[in-house]
Amino acid sequence: MSRRLFACFRGKKSSSSTSKPSSGNNSAAVADDVPAGDGPVLVQLFSSQGCKTSPAAEMLMSRLGRGDFDAQIRGGGEEGSSGSPAMVLVFHVDYWDYKGWKDPYGSSQWTVRQKAYVEALNLDTMFTPQLVIQGRSQLVDNEEENLLKSIVEAPRFPSPAFKASFQRPTSETLQVSLTGAVRMKVDGNGLDIMVALYETGLVTDCERGENEGRMLSNDYVVRKMEKMCTVKDVTAKKSVSGTAHFTLWDGFNSSKCGVVVFLQNSSLHIFGTQSFKLPDEI
Numbered sequence: 001m002s003r004r005l006f007a008c009f010r011g012k013k014s015s016s017s018t019s020k021p022s023s024g025n026n027s028a029a030v031a032d033d034v035p036a037g038d039g040p041v042l043v044q045l046f047s048s049q050g051c052k053t054s055p056a057a058e059m060l061m062s063r064l065g066r067g068d069f070d071a072q073i074r075g076g077g078e079e080g081s082s083g084s085p086a087m088v089l090v091f092h093v094d095y096w097d098y099k100g101w102k103d104p105y106g107s108s109q110w111t112v113r114q115k116a117y118v119e120a121l122n123l124d125t126m127f128t129p130q131l132v133i134q135g136r137s138q139l140v141d142n143e144e145e146n147l148l149k150s151i152v153e154a155p156r157f158p159s160p161a162f163k164a165s166f167q168r169p170t171s172e173t174l175q176v177s178l179t180g181a182v183r184m185k186v187d188g189n190g191l192d193i194m195v196a197l198y199e200t201g202l203v204t205d206c207e208r209g210e211n212e213g214r215m216l217s218n219d220y221v222v223r224k225m226e227k228m229c230t231v232k233d234v235t236a237k238k239s240v241s242g243t244a245h246f247t248l249w250d251g252f253n254s255s256k257c258g259v260v261v262f263l264q265n266s267s268l269h270i271f272g273t274q275s276f277k278l279p280d281e282i
Contacts (some may be wrong), residue, residue: 038156038158039157039158039159039273040084040085040159040273041085041086041133041156041270042086042087042133042260042262042273043064043086043087043089043131043133043151044088044091045088045090045091046113046132047090047091047128047129047218048092048095048096048106049092049096049101049104049106049204049216049218050097050099050102050103050211051096051128053128053129053142054128055216055217057129057142058090058129058217058219060147061220062217062220064086065086065087065088065219069086069144069148070084073085073152088219089196089198089222090219090220091110091113091222092105092106093110093111093128094108095111096209099209099210100208100209100212101207101211101212104204110222111126114130120135120267120268123138127140133150134154134269134270135268135270136154137150157184157263157272158183159183160181160182160183160263160272160273160274161180161181162178162261164176164259164261165177166278167282168282172247173246174246174248174252175244176195176243176244176245177241177242177243178195178228178261179239180240180241181237181238181239181240182238182240183236183272184236184263184271184272185234185235186234187232188232188233189232190230190232190265191230191232192229192230192263193227193231193240193242193261194225194226194227194228194261194264195225195226195228195259195261196225196260197258198220198257198260199223199253199256200219200220200257201219202217202218202221203215203217204216223249223257224248226246228242228261229242231263254278254279254280254281255278255280258277259278260273260274260275260276261273261275
């Protein structure tokens with residue numbers, strides 16, 4: 001994709017910038033005996049340290065991830081529920097690196113993921129910052145009100161009931177093993193169980209590019225992500241298990257990291273999300 005099809009938004013956009021929910025094959029159905037709507041909405045941010053407007057979106061995600069908006073979201077229809085109503089993952093793309101600052105967390109893998117959403121949501125342009133809500137709609141602005149409205153209106157699914165164990169086979173690797181029920185009936189089209197390893201509390205002194213001279217703070221930054229397995233034709237209570245293997249980066253600190261597990265279909269729609277903190281001793 002040529003660079004003329006990339007955009008870094010600089011001004012405020014109205015709520016009309018929200019795309020229509022994408023169509024797709026819903027390959028999951030909540031079981032009758034499972035309470036619907038008890039799981040969080042997954043908010044994915046596609047961002048870059050090379051984009052001038054991304055830091056504002058990153059700050060919004062940091063606040064969302066630490067629960068600053070939980071009461072407002074629940075006030076929109078989740079009264080009496082427990083747990084966070086939203087979960088955050090931030091993917092740093094690499095297509096702004098040519099402008100003078102190479103994002104230390106940027107990856108072509110996340111650029112490919114964003115491109116898949118651009119195609120699934122019938123968009124013409126890849127841009128940063130871009131917020132994707134539950135894999136079905138997107139926002140191109142940093143407006144708190146529009147984001148919270150999109151979260152409240154997004155479909156919800158039960159969180160998986162996985163139990164996680166963590167091992168370090170070597171000093172450079174992490175192994176995440178999951179066992180439990182996905183808590184929804186999955187048909188023959190299947191769902192992928194994705195495991196994302198993220199890091200918070202990242203601070204970067206940006207020396208070049210559009211954010212030159214700024215100290216950038218980033219939270220919930222996806223450092224690694226793997227597909228653990230694909231499940232097909234399973235009941236809501238059937239136990240599934242698998243293991244994700246990650247190669248770690250220099251300076252890995254388990255106290256700053258966590259794991260998010262989510263189910264997605266071939267259209268990248270999200271069907272359930274669960275999170276884990278890494279044990280301090282790992």
